[in-house]
Amino acid sequence: MKKFYVASSFSNTNSVNYVVQQLVTKGYLHTYDWTKNAKTREEKSITLADLKEIGQKEKSAVMDSDFIVVLLPGGKGTHIELGIAIGLAKKAYIHSPDGAIDNPETTSTFYHLPDVEKCYGTLDDLLKKITD
Template sequence: MSQNNNTKFYIASSFRYSKLINDLSDILENLSFVRTYDWTVNEKADSIEKLHEIANEELQGVEQADFLVFIFPSGKGANIEFGIATALKKRIYILDIENEIENFDLTSTFYFLDNVKIFKGSLDDFTNFIIDCETK
């Protein structure tokens, strides 16, 4: 998996982690990775039409990505994006920021699939982990 200028990523998470998401994205983009969709710029949807528009943009973002980053824990939308990436056999990197992914009340069996790599630690170390995995 040699990383080049065409390696694309999507970050699935919760709005509460927007700063972390954008910091991670900035680091990856500075290394020539391409973010497929930035949903953190969206305002809260106020209509079914807006939900429809956002859903299609997010779906396209996941479909176009070579890999998905999942910040755990996250909400229902991020878990659906995780499911889409799983169905599409994407590489998935999970950042377990609260060290709770092995808590049986919070986790999912799908977080432990072969295409999923779980990381516990700092954002900088997580970024290095992704880069190491993507440039092998």
């Protein structure tokens, strides 16, 4: 059973949950659901200790994954999580619905490495690429 992690921003929570649900339905194992941390942020003031604990969980989840999925635009931690995955030679799928990751003026050099697969279009297009 392949394990995965999805990196993105809280503004993409619905898309993250959709991708997670679809992959889990197909038998993949999700290593950590960071979207639940949004509730923590709403219910109380987040502390540095909370952030440290969340960061450790996210780092472990990326390390335990066979691959990661990055849904752009990402949040503050998205590119750190991508960096961890690249550093560990894990497969990464980067979803850019509008193809902006191919703009030389705004893209990241790390989007174009061999272990990074760029995906365009709908989330269903992304999921097909991952599961084929």
